[in-house]
Amino acid sequence: MGKAVRVVAADRGPMIGAVGPVLSAWIARLHERSGVVVDSGLTIDSVEEGPTGATVRTSDGNVHEVDVAVVGVGVTRALEWIEKSGLATDNGLLCDVDGRSSDPDVFGAGDIVCRHSPSGREEIQHWTAAMDSSMRVAHALMDLAPPPPELSAYFWSDQHGCRLQFTGSAGMGSTIAVVHGDLDAYEFAAEVVTDGVVTGAFASNSPKQFMRSLQRLHQQQRDAASVSSSESERPVV
């Protein structure tokens, strides 16, 4: 649209909490390639409305005259009404992997849920997770066997002509191994490696290669689950 755009964010890089530092740096380059200036690690000190726009002061002391200021600072779940009803909460409606709350007759699905699974506390707020969790709830309500394990924290996002896909997790010390394509060509698939273990997969405009990495991750999860269940079946001596 020919407008200059500047993104100011408190995090050390775009989406860094979800995708880790290496891919976050790549996403910053993706924005910059399209002419978007990314100012990471800064906060907004003030916004003053003027006759034709606004004056924005950032924590580095700079002043920006803008036509439009878009504020996107995230959301927090409104839990007071749930807490009043006596249901257990923990930064969300506390549910097990099948969406059962602390009251066996009340189920939760989607963004409101903070799920407790064997791997710990999970707050996953994505479209796919919302759909998957509602399917699990439907199975539990109908007393049917639970569907197969869902994609772990899967999301996609369309940015500057790239379909970005991510699943799994990426710690702050994570690195990536490119399994297809080229980062500079903006078409690639990579596996995220944390402490020597593949913990996630990311792709830009490479859905087939992403699916392959995803299948490997699922197999890894299944193998880990079967090892832990066979260990728990061992008699205690």
Ligand SMILES: Cc1cc2nc3c(=O)[nH]c(=O)nc-3n(C[C@H](O)[C@H](O)[C@H](O)COP(=O)(O)OP(=O)(O)OC[C@H]3O[C@@H](n4cnc5c(N)ncnc54)[C@H](O)[C@@H]3O)c2cc1C
């Ligand atoms: C700006 C933005 C961008 C996003 N981009 C992505 C993305 O690129 N990829 C991705 O995977 N996810 C994305 N998400 C997250 C995704 O939208 C959510 O994870 C998903 O919509 C959750 O679905 P849900 O059904 O749990 O909640 P919602 O979609 O929020 O639906 C809840 C509904 O309940 C209604 N409601 C609330 N209170 C009441 C009430 N008291 N009575 C009746 N109705 C009520 C609301 O009006 C709403 O319609 C984005 C979210 C936002 C806000």
